Amino acid sequence: MxxxxxxxxxxxxxxxxxxxxxxxxxxxxxxxxxxxxxxxxxxxxxxxxxxxxxxxxxxxxxxxxxxxxxxxxxxxxxxxxxxxxxxxxxxxxxxxxxxxxxxxxxxxxxxxxxxxxxxxxxxxxxxxxxxxxxxxxxxxxxxxxxxxxxxxxxxxxxxxxxxxxxxxxxxxxxxxxxxGAHPSGMIGEDPQGRPNNLMPFIAQVAVGRRPELEVFGDDYPTADGTCERxxxxxxxxxxxxxxxxxxxxxxxxxxxxxxxxGGVGTSVLELFHAFERAVGHELPYRVVGRRPGDLPAYWADTARAREELGWVAEKTIDDMCADTWRWQQQNPNGFPDA
The missing domain is CATH 3.40.50.720 (NAD(P)-binding Rossmann-like Domain)
Incomplete structure (x- = not known):
């Protein structure tokens, strides 16, 4: 088409x-x-x-x-x-x-x-x-x-x-x-200004653009107290x-x-520690107060996509972190302007 x-x-x-x-x-x-x-x-x-x-x-x-x-x-x-x-x-x-x-x-x-x-x-x-x-x-x-x-x-x-x-x-x-990002590292997520999402924020901490990750609350009713997504x-x-x-x-x-x-929940700290594995060393983070409006946990029922589209998510959290880190290393400041 x-x-x-x-x-x-x-x-x-x-x-x-x-x-x-x-x-x-x-x-x-x-x-x-x-x-x-x-x-x-x-x-x-x-x-x-x-x-x-x-x-x-x-x-x-x-x-x-x-x-x-x-x-x-x-x-x-x-x-x-x-x-x-x-x-x-x-x-x-x-x-x-x-x-x-x-x-x-x-x-x-x-x-x-x-x-x-x-x-x-x-x-x-x-x-x-x-x-x-x-x-x-x-x-x-x-x-x-x-x-x-x-x-x-x-x-x-x-x-x-x-x-x-x-x-x-x-x-x-x-x-x-x-x-995540393309496995070549040539294209990936390039938020303008302060990232609104967790993964690019962690990546910018890892590459030295930000001093630490702020974790918004660790007292939620989840396995480690941080929000699951x-x-x-x-x-x-x-x-x-x-x-x-x-x-x-x-x-x-x-x-x-x-x-x-993906059909499963992954906590903020689980994702953070997976990114540490991709980088090969520990990264700085600090727990702060809850952010208004954040839900404790949610995830998808993906049965319809599997049954009708023949589609399932295949890549793991470690794959997501490794590909994001490759993109961020190759493009520490995101895409060039020209």
């Missing part, structure tokens, strides 16, 4: 671009580089061994989106584009609703006008709120604890309403905690997008949600 990947220069998008190409699909990227750098594309082209067409604009621009669909004939869209920082969404909720919903509206209009009927959407486990664990796709109602999460829940509802009217087939992929290697996650794309036409319903996670 010829696939438009929105946000294809981002962390998960870039790895998925490579997975799509490796599976024989043709890829076109659209990205405004608000949360990524153009130098990512050159590295993707080196890894893929071919040029990758790129359109640099914001999908909320309806006219530019329409012109792109006028110029290219797509068989499917994989939609990553959007703002994604939980804390920032609390500070700037209007920006998040405008950007995340607006880009989706623009994309859906163009798809409808140009008879593009397949879509894989980058959703999130945040739509489960504080549901009982393990999280299952049939849990209702969807909810969220922050504006970022609500934009995902709202987009999912938009897709459910729009799909029957336009004959769309849409897979909603609910991610848990993507970590479901981590998934970004390479496994990328494979999940390809599996979902290739399953769209056979889905049991027009819009279907799939959890993409």
């Amino acid at each position: 010829k696939v438009l990947v929105s946000g294809g220069a981002g962390y998960i998008g870039s790895h998925t671009v490579l997975a799509l190409i490796a599976s024989g699909h043709d890829v076109v990227v659209v990205d405004d580089f608000a949360n990524s750098k153009p130098t990512v594309i050159a590295r993707l082209e080196t890894l893929a061994g071919r040029p990758i067409p790129v359109h640099a604009f914001d999908l909320t621009d309806v006219d530019k989106t329409e012109r792109l669909f006028d110029a290219e004939r797509f068989d499917a869209v994989v939609h990553f584009a959007g703002f994604k920082a939980v804390g920032e969404s609390v500070e700037n909720p209007l920006d998040y609703y405008t950007n995340n919903l607006g880009s989706t509206f623009s994309l859906l209009r163009a798809m409808a006008r140009h008879d593009v009927r397949r879509l894989v959407f980058s959703s999130s486990a945040t739509v489960y709120g504080d549901a009982p664990v393990p999280y299952r796709e049939d849990h209702e109602p969807l909810t969220a604890a922050n504006p970022y999460g609500w934009t995902k829940a709202m987009q999912e509802q938009v897709f459910r309403d729009v799909a029957p009217a336009h004959g769309l087939r849409i897979a909603l992929l609910r991610y848990f905690n993507p970590v 479901d981590y998934i290697h970004v390479e496994d996650l990328a494979r999940g997008h390809v599996a979902a794309l290739e399953h769209l036409d056979a889905m049991v319903e027009p819009v279907r949600a799939f959890n993409l996670g």
